[in-house]
Amino acid sequence: MPVPPPPPQERPRDRWSRLVPRLLAVLALVLGAALAGPAPAAHAAVALTRVTGFGSNPGALNMYVYRPASLPANPPVVVALHGCTQSAQVYADNSGLPRIADRDGFLLVFAETTSSNNPNKCFNWFQATDNRRGQGEALSIRQMAGHAVSAYGADPRRVYVTGLSAGGAMTAVVLATYPDVFSAGAIVAGLPYDCTKDNSPYTCMNPGVDLSPDEWARRVRDAYPSYTGPWPRAAIWYGDRDTTVVPRNATELRDQWTALHGLSQTPTRTTDIGPDATRHDEYVAPDGTVAVEVDRVPGIGHGTPVDPGTGPEQCGSTGAPYFPASICSSHWIARFFGLGEPGTGTGSLPAPTGLAVTGATDTGISLSWNAVSGAADYVVYRDGTPVGTTGGMSYTDTGLQPGSSHGYAVAARDAAGTAGARSGTITATTTGGAAACWTGSNYAHVQAGRATTSGGYTYAKGSNQNMGLYNIFVTHTLKESPTGYYTIADSGCP
Numbered sequence: 001m002p003v004p005p006p007p008p009q010e011r012p013r014d015r016w017s018r019l020v021p022r023l024l025a026v027l028a029l030v031l032g033a034a035l036a037g038p039a040p041a042a043h044a045a046v047a048l049t050r051v052t053g054f055g056s057n058p059g060a061l062n063m064y065v066y067r068p069a070s071l072p073a074n075p076p077v078v079v080a081l082h083g084c085t086q087s088a089q090v091y092a093d094n095s096g097l098p099r100i101a102d103r104d105g106f107l108l109v110f111a112e113t114t115s116s117n118n119p120n121k122c123f124n125w126f127q128a129t130d131n132r133r134g135q136g137e138a139l140s141i142r143q144m145a146g147h148a149v150s151a152y153g154a155d156p157r158r159v160y161v162t163g164l165s166a167g168g169a170m171t172a173v174v175l176a177t178y179p180d181v182f183s184a185g186a187i188v189a190g191l192p193y194d195c196t197k198d199n200s201p202y203t204c205m206n207p208g209v210d211l212s213p214d215e216w217a218r219r220v221r222d223a224y225p226s227y228t229g230p231w232p233r234a235a236i237w238y239g240d241r242d243t244t245v246v247p248r249n250a251t252e253l254r255d256q257w258t259a260l261h262g263l264s265q266t267p268t269r270t271t272d273i274g275p276d277a278t279r280h281d282e283y284v285a286p287d288g289t290v291a292v293e294v295d296r297v298p299g300i301g302h303g304t305p306v307d308p309g310t311g312p313e314q315c316g317s318t319g320a321p322y323f324p325a326s327i328c329s330s331h332w333i334a335r336f337f338g339l340g341e342p343g344t345g346t347g348s349l350p351a352p353t354g355l356a357v358t359g360a361t362d363t364g365i366s367l368s369w370n371a372v373s374g375a376a377d378y379v380v381y382r383d384g385t386p387v388g389t390t391g392g393m394s395y396t397d398t399g400l401q402p403g404s405s406h407g408y409a410v411a412a413r414d415a416a417g418t419a420g421a422r423s424g425t426i427t428a429t430t431t432g433g434a435a436a437c438w439t440g441s442n443y444a445h446v447q448a449g450r451a452t453t454s455g456g457y458t459y460a461k462g463s464n465q466n467m468g469l470y471n472i473f474v475t476h477t478l479k480e481s482p483t484g485y486y487t488i489a490d491s492g493c494p
Contacts, residue, residue: 046092048110051151055143055466056455059136060117063144064088066098066108067152074155076106076339076384077148079141079182081163081170083189083304083322084122088112091164094323095304096315096330104340106158109148111141125169125191126201133177133224137170139455142178143466150465150488157383160337162186164304164322165245172253175232176223181464183385184233186333188304189245192252194219208248213265216256231260235293235336237329239300247296254294258283261291269417274327275307282417288379288389293336300324338385340422349375349412349420358394362402362432367410368394369423375412379419382406389413402432403481437493438486439477442470450478450486460486 048064078101082091088110092098101108113123123130123137130136141161149156161182163171168190175185176193192211195204197219203209220231234257238250258265267281276298283292297305306316307328315328334340352369359366367380370393377391383406387397400406407427411419438450442458445451451458451467458467460478462485468474479489 045089046098048089048092051144051147054147054151055140056457057140057143058455059130059138059140060114061137061140061144062088062112062114063147064092064110064112065148065152066092066101066110068098068102068105068107070102070105071107072105074153076158076160076337077109077145077152077154078106078334078337078339079109079111079145079148079159079161079174081111081123081141081161081167082121083163083165083167084118084120086121086164086320086322090320091167091304094306094317094320095164096306096317096328097162099315100330100334100339104334106334106339107148107152107154109144111144113137122166123163123170125166125173126196126204131170131173131177131194134454138173138177141170141174142181143455143457145178145181146459146464146466149463155383156181156463156465158183158338158385160184160186160339162188162333163190164188165190165302168245172234175234176220179224179227179232180229182232184235184337186235186237186329186336187253188237188329189239189242189302190236190253191245191249192216192219192256193223195252204249205244206246208246208252210248211252211255213255213259216252217259220256220260231257231291233289233291233336235295235333237295237297237305237333239297239302239305239324239326241300242302244302250294250296254281254283254292257292261285263291267294271416271418273332274313276326278305278327280332287387289386290336295329295332297326297329300326305329338381340384349414351421351423352378352393352410352412353423355408355410355423355426357408357426357428359396360428360431362430363400364396364398365400365406365408365428365430366394366396367408367428369410372412372420374414376415376417377413379411379413381409381411381422384409400430401485402430404485405429436480437477437489438480440475441472442467442474442476443472445476445478446470450480460488463487 051063145159148154161171168187171185171187172193199209236253263283268284271280273280279296281294282290285291303322303324305326306323307314313331354370358368379389380395407425409422409425411422413419453470458470477489478486479493
């Protein structure tokens with residue numbers, strides 16, 4: 001039976017956008033009290049700043065920003081997506097992310113949906129009008145990330161996303177639809193991308209859908225068929241007693257993202273982390289980076305795991321449903337993203353000394369450092385993100401753009417694969433890549449391949465800076481440096 005057309009001013013919904021929230025509302029009422037436990041002492045709300053005018057916002061979402069008092073230049077960005085029945089404020093107050101942002105120096109963006117979009121305030125991960133590139137909620141979230149880069153001077157190469165439940169499913173959506181924007185994501189109690197292509201959301205959530213790794217990966221590739229760049233890294237978190245979004249979805253997510261990276265579904269290494277011995281499986285790419293990880297939290301149901309306290313690996317509050325006390329997942333997610341100041345680490349090995357640049361070409365940087373006693377190998381970080389491992393005291397990072405600058409650090413790892421303290425960061429620049437400047441209308445920039453258009457707006461290639469409406473009337477100067485990377489340079493371009 002066809003779905004009646006929506007009333008005027010209402011965003012399109014199919015029948016699942018009305019049925020799923022009702023199911024989740026019942027689950028929230030049944031499970032929420034059990035997860036929350038006794039009401040804890042009240043704590044001060046996190047101060048969020050509402051941001052408007054971040055783009056065309058076709059998904060009708062709200063944007064909030066948490067900016068640490070001490071924020072470095074060109075900081076990373078983490079976009080956080082709340083779960084059903086929640087809000088940006090609830091997720092900020094209980095997830096522990098603001099504390100980790102203060103510690104590690106990154107900008108936090110909270111995307112928020114409302115009951116106008118979905119009666120139970122769920123992101124519409126299951127709805128084609130919201131889970132495809134260039135439209136709906138997915139585009140609104142992408143616009144928030146672009147605004148964070150242009151308005152706050154954030155680093156476009158270090159934009160990450162995480163979310164719970166419907167927010168976790170929407171995390172998978174934006175990783176699949178915007179792999180050119182988000183370099184990594186953490187899916188907490190979420191679902192594989194495009195499960196609802198041929199299944200109901202109910203079936204996807206419980207009992208889950210079993211597809212081959214190749215088929216799951218194909219669905220991600222189909223989200224952006226012309227994309228040829230690197231795929232985002234993915235961390236997958238779930239409680240082993242989750243009956244809302246069952247653990248089978250974690251297995252299918254693992255299959256989807258390991259296949260996308262061309263990896264086996266057998267973990268490269270397995271360890272236990274946190275106070276509750278969370279099982280931590282890592283799937284390592286040929287260059288030594290952890291492309292996918294799966295974290296199975298024992299003894300909890302549906303929610304974002306937190307560990308209230310003031311310890312170095314503690315964070316969060318159980319002051320609302322769906323924040324079970326177990327492990328500070330936000331701490332480990334930040335580590336997976338490669339965030340944190342040099343000198344931090346979870347292992348006992350000291351930071352390597354003597355890190356130096358030994359060579360540079362148009363596309364590569366060579367490094368060396370001093371040995372650390374007891375080290376099994378070393379992990380190399382570029383711009384805060386792990387890019388490779390080596391058993392020796394030298395490493396060459398390749399595939400870079402000419403004339404590009406990067407910050408490097410290195411840490412020693414023990415036999416269990418746990419990294420110790422990081423070295424100080426040094427900056428290295430590849431050769432070549434002289435800057436070029438271009439002035440023209442947004443239409444001309446797009447036609448020349450210097451910018452792209454999405455949702456009626458224009459974005460500079462590489463930096464993804466929002467240049468305004470896609471037309472012949474808005475004019476900008478773009479600087480190209482390195483080759484293929486454009487930034488707005490209206491105030492002057494050498």
